[in-house]
Amino acid sequence: MNLLYSNDRKGEYPDSWYAATANPMDRFPALSEDTKADVCVVGGGYTGLSAALHLAEAGFDVVLLEAHRVGFGASGRNGGQLGSAQRMDQEDLERLVGDADAAKLWDLAEDAKDLVKSLIARHQIACDLKPGIAVLGLSRSEQKELHDHAGHLSERYGYDQIELLDENAGHALCPSPAYKGGYLDMGAAHLHPLNFALGLAQAAAKAGVRIFESTEVMGIDETQPAVIRTAHRNVRAEHVILACNGYLGDLNRSVAARVMPINNFIAATEPLGKDAARVLTRDVAVADTKFVVNYFRLSADGRLLFGGGESYGYRFPSDVAAKVRKPMIEIFPHLQDAKIDYAWGGTLAITMRRMPYLARVAPNILSASGYSGHGVGTATHAGQLMAMAIHGQSEGFDTMARVPTLSFPGGPALRNPLLVLAMTWFALRDRLGI
Numbered sequence: 566m567n568l569l570y571s572n573d574r575k576g577e578y579p580d581s582w583y584a585a586t587a588n589p590m591d592r593f594p595a596l597s598e599d600t601k602a603d604v605c606v607v608g609g610g611y612t613g614l615s616a617a618l619h620l621a622e623a624g625f626d627v628v629l630l631e632a633h634r635v636g637f638g639a640s641g642r643n644g645g646q647l648g649s650a651q652r653m654d655q656e657d658l659e660r661l662v663g664d665a666d667a668a669k670l671w672d673l674a675e676d677a678k679d680l681v682k683s684l685i686a687r688h689q690i691a692c693d694l695k696p697g698i699a700v701l702g703l704s705r706s707e708q709k710e711l712h713d714h715a716g717h718l719s720e721r722y723g724y725d726q727i728e729l730l731d732e733n734a735g736h737a738l739c740p741s742p743a744y745k746g747g748y749l750d751m752g753a754a755h756l757h758p759l760n761f762a763l764g765l766a767q768a769a770a771k772a773g774v775r776i777f778e779s780t781e782v783m784g785i786d787e788t789q790p791a792v793i794r795t796a797h798r799n800v801r802a803e804h805v806i807l808a809c810n811g812y813l814g815d816l817n818r819s820v821a822a823r824v825m826p827i828n829n830f831i832a833a834t835e836p837l838g839k840d841a842a843r844v845l846t847r848d849v850a851v852a853d854t855k856f857v858v859n860y861f862r863l864s865a866d867g868r869l870l871f872g873g874g875e876s877y878g879y880r881f882p883s884d885v886a887a888k889v890r891k892p893m894i895e896i897f898p899h900l901q902d903a904k905i906d907y908a909w910g911g912t913l914a915i916t917m918r919r920m921p922y923l924a925r926v927a928p929n930i931l932s933a934s935g936y937s938g939h940g941v942g943t944a945t946h947a948g949q950l951m952a953m954a955i956h957g958q959s960e961g962f963d964t965m966a967r968v969p970t971l972s973f974p975g976g977p978a979l980r981n982p983l984l985v986l987a988m989t990w991f992a993l994r995d996r997l998g999i
Contacts, residue, residue: 566879568826568912569632572881576633576779578634579909580909582870583760586757586760586865587763588691590766592778592779593631593766593770596630596780599799599801600800601626602627602803603620603625603802604617604625604627604955605791605793605800605804606620606627607630607793607806607807607816608808609630609633609635609766609776610637610638610641610944611640611765612808612810612948613806614629614765614769615765617769619948621769623952628802629776629777631776633778636763638811638911639914639940640758640759640940641759641762642910643913643940645756646698647678647698647753647754648753649678649753650718651920652939653918655671655717666964676946678753678754678942681945682694684764685761685764688764690760691764693756694755694756696752696849697751697755697848698749698753698849699735699747699748699850700747700852700853701739701851702747703743707747708745715748727751738847739844739845739851740842741896743853744896749849756941757865758941785930787929789803804929805929806931806951806955807820807931807933807934809934810913810940811913817926817930817932820922820934824914824915824916825915825916826912827912827914829874830872830881831871831910832871832885832893833868833870833906834868835904837863840900840903841863843897845862857873857892861873868906869903871889873889873893879912882910886905913937914936916937917970918968920968921935921943921947921965922935923947923962950962
């Protein structure tokens with residue numbers, strides 16, 4: 566099954582609130598003739614656009630190939646949360662890689678947030694960047710775990726951007742009866758994800774990147790130079806960057822063994838008017854502690870943008886709105902009858918440990934993917950790290966690549982059924998509160 570076409574119209578963005586409110590931008594052409602480049606980037610999401618932009622600014626001749634539209638995939642569909650730290654908890658990273666590398670990974674995660682904010686400022690990207698993400702627990706024990714985690718970040722790493730929320734303070738911020746407190750991270754942020762991707766594309770094109778849309782890569786010859794084969798024309802390049810995330814397909818089997826595509830879903834309600842204050846009293850985003858995470862925020866026009874609901878298998882459900890409404894009303898029962906104006910799905914990619922997989926898969930081919938729902942900052946930063954590695958500054962890339970990664974068990978035939986079993990178990994734990 567080719568996920569590029571399984572759930573979407575060819576060359577079109579999904580019918581999302583993001584696409585409906587996107588900044589206007591002309592299409593880029595399809596590749597129409599054979600060409601050469603210093604670097605060929607495969608994939609037009611945050612990873613590929615960031616890599617291309619940074620390489621072009623460093624003087625490289627760059628071609629970027631995108632099968633659909635820039636920002637078509639998870640980069641243009643996600644919850645828009647620019648979170649702190651890595652996707653794996655810092656305490657777990659310390660146990661996995663040791664204190665020294667864990668500290669480097671913390672610093673890299675802070676660099677990722679700073680990079681996104683600086684790119685938005687430097688290129689004047691209009692994407693509604695706002696500070697603040699609250700992480701809320703569904704029990705008092707989870708509140709304590711979140712407070713302990715915030716204390717660890719403060720004591721070990723000097724992170725002072727977190728405000729602890731007891732149950733009353735949590736309800737004052739988010740009046741849902743489901744939550745029992747947590748913390749508010751004002752160093753984190755949220756934004757309009759598709760407009761951020763479009764802004765990166767415009768900046769890359771201005772820097773000299775040759776962007777080609779509607780140009781699917783069919784295969785890569787791992788030669789020197791490499792040959793990147795599309796349906797009609799080829800690109801020869803000294804270096805290749807794989808920035809495909811959940812849409813990698815069969816382009817590289819070593820990456821595919823460690824990075825699995827899964828689907829997630831978001832709905833946008835009608836504008837809530839005065840009822841918006843019964844969702845959030847401040848313009849921040851929220852993520853909770855469920856394994857199948859609920860995440861939400863208010864849009865600029867007062868809608869609830871709510872992400873949640875799991876799907877097993879690569880096809881989107883026939884009624885995405887119903888899929889998301891179920892967890893939404895568990896958190897906000899008063900929205901039982903709220904109209905949903907937009908509902909969409911997206912394909913992201915996960916790894917076994919929820920850390921991104923960065924690797925040199927051939928002497929002249931770098932890959933980064935598997936952001937596990939933490940991609941706004943991490944994917945943008947991974948693109949920069951690969952660009953830096955190509956022009957000889959590989960310390961950050963090498964630190965990320967040293968994180969031990971596991972292949973999914975079962976190989977291509979069994980990994981999806983095994984994932985279904987695992988995700989079903991964790992979803993059951995969420996429902997039972999264990």
